[in-house]
Each structure stands twice: as structure tokens, then as C-alpha cells.
Amino acid sequence: MYQIVRKVSLNPTVTKMDIYAPFVAKKAKPGQFIILRVDEDGERIPLTVADYDREAGTVSIIFQIVGGGTQRLNAKEEGDYIPDFVGPLGRPTHIEGLKKVCVVGGGVGCAIALPVAKALHEAGCEVCSIIGFRNKDLVILEEEFKACSTTFHMMTDDGSYGRQGNVCVPLNEMLSAGEQFDEVITIGPLIMMKFVCAATKPYGVKTIASMNPIMIDGTGMCGGCRLTVGGEMKFACVDGPEFDGHLIDFDEAMSRSRTYADFEQREREDSCNLLNKGVE
Numbered sequence: 166m167y168q169i170v171r172k173v174s175l176n177p178t179v180t181k182m183d184i185y186a187p188f189v190a191k192k193a194k195p196g197q198f199i200i201l202r203v204d205e206d207g208e209r210i211p212l213t214v215a216d217y218d219r220e221a222g223t224v225s226i227i228f229q230i231v232g233g234g235t236q237r238l239n240a241k242e243e244g245d246y247i248p249d250f251v252g253p254l255g256r257p258t259h260i261e262g263l264k265k266v267c268v269v270g271g272g273v274g275c276a277i278a279l280p281v282a283k284a285l286h287e288a289g290c291e292v293c294s295i296i297g298f299r300n301k302d303l304v305i306l307e308e309e310f311k312a313c314s315t316t317f318h319m320m321t322d323d324g325s326y327g328r329q330g331n332v333c334v335p336l337n338e339m340l341s342a343g344e345q346f347d348e349v350i351t352i353g354p355l356i357m358m359k360f361v362c363a364a365t366k367p368y369g370v371k372t373i374a375s376m377n378p379i380m381i382d383g384t385g386m387c388g389g390c391r392l393t394v395g396g397e398m399k400f401a402c403v404d405g406p407e408f409d410g411h412l413i414d415f416d417e418a419m420s421r422s423r424t425y426a427d428f429e430q431r432e433r434e435d436s437c438n439l440l441n442k443g444v445e
């Protein structure tokens with residue numbers, strides 16, 4: 166059993182939890198993820214390792230409450246336990262040798278982008294961060310990004326905070342002004358990553374996208390997380406989750422991400438009903 170030692174609400178739909186999981190904390194690296202279950206019969210929920218403290222033995226996760234599983238996770242409080250917390254899984258982010266990187270995060274994807282930006286900064290890399298949200302109320306991790314970035318851009322779709330526009334606006338401005346990056350790393354909604362990759366392609370800037378397809382076992386056995394990358398089938402859980410963004414078939418990934426939409430809607434309603442009745 167894994168104890169929730171700290172729980173903080175970052176905005177109305179995003180929560181951070183520190184989980185006591187010393188073996189995961191000991192081995193975790195930026196870019197990797199864990200799979201947890203909230204209860205014995207629960208679905209497996211993959212979440213990125215947002216941070217870790219090897220001495221305290223804790224791993225931080227930051228999750229958006231989007232459906233039944235994350236609603237039930239959010240109903241847990243400090244001191245409660247979850248039965249499964251498996252990891253670290255997936256390949257860590259490639260950090261070595263990079264001198265200047267632009268990290269582009271969108272929405273809750275910023276929780277996944279932050280450990281990458283921090284690791285790059287700690288390795289002496291110059292980090293330019295661009296983070297985007299729908300509106301001011303949804304902004305998370307601003308100070309944390311500023312602390313590890315040489316340049317920082319805050320964007321909101323409606324202009325209620327930072328600059329108005331999407332994350333491609335400052336990216337396009339920098340690229341067209343001749344700014345050079347060793348890499349662009351993008352993490353967020355599929356449609357955002359597709360446009361970030363389209364923006365960098367004409368400039369030949371290597372672009373890494375972190376893919377979060379539906380995962381089941383997380384060990385390369387079930388095929389649930391398959392993607393087409395450069396015409397080849399890849400499994401995000403063992404070959405990724407990061408891939409060369411210019412080679413990803415984003416349209417296929419977007420279509421596959423909607424496969425279980427009806428089931429997820431029913432599960433969300435069932436979970437709401439149970440939680441409203443005080444049953445966890």
C-alpha cells in the first residue's frame with residue numbers, strides 16, 4: 166500500500182499528490198511515468214512522475230480530474246492509501262549534450278513538461294519555456310517554470326493572463342527571427358503538439374513530442390498504446406512516451422484517443438453518482 170503524504174489543489178481541476186513510494190523515488194527520471202490503481206478493482210491510471218525526493222522516498226504526481234478514475238483518486242485525502250503504484254515506466258527524456266531547448270507545454274501537459282525543463286536547467290542547458298492555458302483560472306506551475314527558465318512565455322487562449330494566443334505564437338516569432346534551438350520538446354493536447362511540430366518542421370528543428378495514448382498494462386504486452394511513428398508501429402509505454410514529433414501520425418493518434426469516449430462518459434457519470442452518495 167502506498168500512502169498519500171501530501172495533497173494540494175493547483176486549480177479547480179488539477180491536483181498534486183506526493184506518494185510515499187521509496188523504490189520508485191529511488192529510480193525515477195524525468196520523462197518517466199507510473200501506473201496506479203485507486204482501489205483493487207480500479208482502472209490502471211498512467212501518470213507522469215512530476216517530481217521525486219529520493220531522500221524522503223516520495224514521488225509527486227499532478228493529475229487533471231477528467232473522468233471516473235481521476236475523480237476517485239481526487240477523493241482520497243492525505244494519510245489515505247492506494248493499493249498499486251508501479252514504476253518508473255517508459256524511457257527517460259534525453260538530456261545529455263543539449264545546450265539550448267524550447268519546452269512547450271499546454272494545460273495539464275505542463276505538469277509533464279516541468280520535470281523535463283528542470284532536468285535540462287540542472288544539466289546547464291538554456292531553457293526557453295512557453296506554457297499555454299485556456300484561461301487564467303487554469304494556470305498552474307508558473308513560478309516553477311520561471312525558476313528553471315532563461316526565457317519564459319505565458320499564453321492564454323482568451324488573453325485573461327499573459328499574452329493572448331496559443332503557444333505557437335511566440336514559437337513562430339522566435340523561429341522566424343532566427344532563434345536557434347538544439348531541440349523543441351512539446352507536451353500537451355495532441356492537437357497542440359501537432360501544430361508545434363508543424364511550426365518547427367520548416368526550420369528543421371528536432372522536435373520531441375510526449376505521447377499519452379490509452380495504456381493498459383504499460384509493459385508492451387497489450388498493444389493498447391500503439392502509435393505509428395515514421396511508418397512503423399511503436400508502443401508508447403516501452404518505446405516512448407517521447408518520439409520524434411515530425412514522424413508521428415497525429416491524425417491516427419487523435420482518432421484512436423476517442424475509441425472509448427462513450428464508455429468513459431458512462432464511467433464518469435457512475436463515479437460522480439457514487440462520490441455524491443459518499444461511496445468511494
Ligand SMILES: Cc1cc2nc3c(=O)[nH]c(=O)nc-3n(C[C@H](O)[C@H](O)[C@H](O)COP(=O)(O)OP(=O)(O)OC[C@H]3O[C@@H](n4cnc5c(N)ncnc54)[C@H](O)[C@@H]3O)c2cc1C
Nearest residue numbers: 198211212213227228229232233234235377378379380429
Ligand atoms: C504515459 C502517460 C502519462 C500521463 N501523465 C499524465 C499526467 O501527468 N497528468 C494527467 O493529468 N494525465 C496524465 N495522463 C493521462 C491520464 O492517464 C488520464 O487522464 C487518466 O487515465 C484518465 O482516467 P479517468 O478514468 O479519470 O478518465 P476517463 O474518463 O477514463 O478518460 C478521460 C480521458 O483520459 C484518457 N485516458 C483514459 N484512460 C487512459 C489510460 N489508461 N491511459 C491513458 N489515457 C487514458 C483518454 O484520453 C480519455 O479521453 C498520462 C497518460 C499517459 C499514457
Ligand code: FES
Nearest residue numbers: 381383385388402
Ligand atoms: S500499454 Fe500495453 S503495450 Fe503499451
